[in-house]
Amino acid sequence: MTPVLLRPDLAAVAAAVPEGARVLDIGCGDGQLLAWLRDTKGVVGRGIELDASDVAAAVGRGLAVVQGDADTDLADYPDAAFDVVILSNTLQAMQRPADVLAQLVRIGRSAIVSFPNFGHWRVRLGLALSGRMPVTRRWWRWG
Amino acid sequence: MGLTVERRAGLHSGRQVAAWPNLLADTGVFVLRR
Numbered sequence A: 001m002t003p004v005l006l007r008p009d010l011a012a013v014a015a016a017v018p019e020g021a022r023v024l025d026i027g028c029g030d031g032q033l034l035a036w037l038r039d040t041k042g043v044v045g046r047g048i049e050l051d052a053s054d055v056a057a058a059v060g061r062g063l064a065v066v067q068g069d070a071d072t073d074l075a076d077y078p079d080a081a082f083d084v085v086i087l088s089n090t091l092q093a094m095q096r097p098a099d100v101l102a103q104l105v106r107i108g109r110s111a112i113v114s115f116p117n118f119g120h121w122r123v124r125l126g127l128a129l130s131g132r133m134p135v136t137r138r139w140w141r142w143g
Numbered sequence B: 001m002g003l004t005v006e007r008r009a010g011l012h013s014g015r016q017v018a019a020w021p022n023l024l025a026d027t028g029v030f031v032l033r034r
Helices: A008-015 A033-039 A052-060 A069-074 A097-107 A122-132
Strands: A023-025 A044-051 A064-067 A083-088 A109-114 B006-012 B028-034
Touching: A008 A033, A008 A109, A008 B006, A008 B028, A023 A033, A023 A097, A033 A069, A044 A109, A052 A064, A052 B028, A064 A083, A069 A097, A097 A109, A097 B028
Parallel strands: A023 A044, A023 A083, A044 A064, A083 A109
Antiparallel strands: A109 B028, B006 B028
């Protein structure tokens, strides 16, 4: 099998996931990270994704992904149901991020959260010059 | 909320940023526990 290269930010998240862990990926997109973790680290993965076409793509990879909204659906999961819960570049799109973080550490024994740094110097410069927060290709969910 | 930050890192293009991560990192990665 040809090794799949992960996006750099996903590779940083993947590095923090133990081998064989039970993983829930919230906002898993098309399942790239979950598929990599399954194939490389032997994790047992589940996913939640809002976008129906991404759910279809993830299911097409053989992943257990359901359509759902992290802002409302996480309360249905029992305590400590997973070893690791991942929220990768999704927190900035949440309506109630503090509630979502509390749910992550309730559902999982640990949570891995990544997010774009809006304090990056390019963002600060763009804000100063244009008066608007920049929306880049990688940060489209924020826009 | 009772969150504990176990690890944190600032990344630029996937590589850890050692200095001034607030300004130079494009992504933050946190490992949290209750």
